[in-house]
Amino acid sequence: MKSCMAWLQCDALHQEVRKLKMIGQGAVKQVFLSEWKGHKVALSKLSSLDYREDFVHGLEMLRALQSPHTVTLMGFCLEDHTFITEYHPLGSLVNLNTVLELEKYRSVNNWQTRLRLATEYVATLAFLHSSPAGVRVMCDSSDLAKTLSQYLLTNDFHLVANDLDALPRVERQAGGLVKCGHRELLGDFVAPEQRWPHGEELQFTDRLMPGYDEKTDIWKIPEVVNFLLGRVQGSDQVHFHLFDIHAQCKKRDPSQRPSAQEVLQLYRTVLDTMIKDNPTPGSRDML
Numbered sequence: 110m111k112s113c114m115a116w117l118q119c120d121a122l123h124q125e126v127r128k129l130k131m132i133g134q135g136a137v138k139q140v141f142l143s144e145w146k147g148h149k150v151a152l153s154k155l156s157s158l159d160y161r162e163d164f165v166h167g168l169e170m171l172r173a174l175q176s177p178h179t180v181t182l183m184g185f186c187l188e189d190h191t192f193i194t195e196y197h198p199l200g201s202l203v204n205l206n207t208v209l210e211l212e213k214y215r216s217v218n219n220w221q222t223r224l225r226l227a228t229e230y231v232a233t234l235a236f237l238h239s240s241p242a243g244v245r246v247m248c249d250s251s252d253l254a255k256t257l258s259q260y261l262l263t264n265d266f267h268l269v270a271n272d273l274d275a276l277p278r279v280e281r282q283a284g285g286l287v288k289c290g291h292r293e294l295l296g297d298f299v300a301p302e303q304r305w306p307h308g309e310e311l312q313f314t315d316r317l318m319p320g321y322d323e324k325t326d327i328w329k330i331p332e333v334v335n336f337l338l339g340r341v342q343g344s345d346q347v348h349f350h351l352f353d354i355h356a357q358c359k360k361r362d363p364s365q366r367p368s369a370q371e372v373l374q375l376y377r378t379v380l381d382t383m384i385k386d387n388p389t390p391g392s393r394d395m396l
Contacts, residue, residue, distance in 0.1 A: 117184025155190035220343035286320025324363035
């Protein structure tokens with residue numbers, strides 16, 4: 110599945126791909142476990158024509174952003190609003206703790222695996238913020254569970270971005286900021302600049318809501334990473350090394366937050382240093 114191949118087109122999807130069962134459903138699309146030439150694949154199909162624009166945007170982003178950071182696109186058919194991607198049976202990052210608590214995976218339920226996943230999460234943000242398709246903001250991130258659901262866990266415990274339906278582009282030179290939808294966002298998980306700034310005396314209206322940029326993704330890094338690190342032996346030491354950069358991520362002024370690339374550089378330094386100081390069999394492969 111890792112070898113180079115041309116994307117499958119409509120005829121191949123119709124004739125060679127067999128649906129097995131539904132494994133996911135959201136407002137935009139349904140996802141079916143399917144089979145293609147003996148390989149398990151994930152077939153995504155538009156749920157409602159009301160969300161066609163979101164579906165097409167997600168497919169366009171998958172095509173434009175193919176890389177080690179994103180799930181592998183294998184084919185698509187715009188005529189019937191379907192596409193297929195590589196199938197990852199462990200599911201989304203929401204399942205991480207449940208998976209790592211299984212007997213067969215307990216040997217990798219350690220700070221090394223978890224810090225590597227956290228580093229890959231930040232690396233994915235850095236990629237999106239400087240992608241071939243411009244500066245992109247991960248908008249499907251209004252709470253922790255929603256954010257985690259955008260990423261898949263691979264069989265060898267890496268992560269890939271999967272759901273790219275909501276990746277608006279920041280057009281900085283044109284003064285174009287983004288807004289994640291047209292409804293009011295609530296809660297402490299979203300960045301301060303994503304919340305209604307005019308108080309209860311003025312009712313929310315999208316017209317008066319200011320835009321924002323990719324620094325909203327930076328604000329959310331500490332919560333996501335806290336989940337990824339879990340509570341395993343050594344995770345407290347990781348938290349200690351990340352304390353200062355996470356404090357910077359939580360600056361209320363977006364301009365004072367570091368870039369994803371700056372956060373990534375620190376994470377890589379911490380991962381490198383901790384593995385050198387605490388070597389385990391195979392740990393050098395993480396560097």
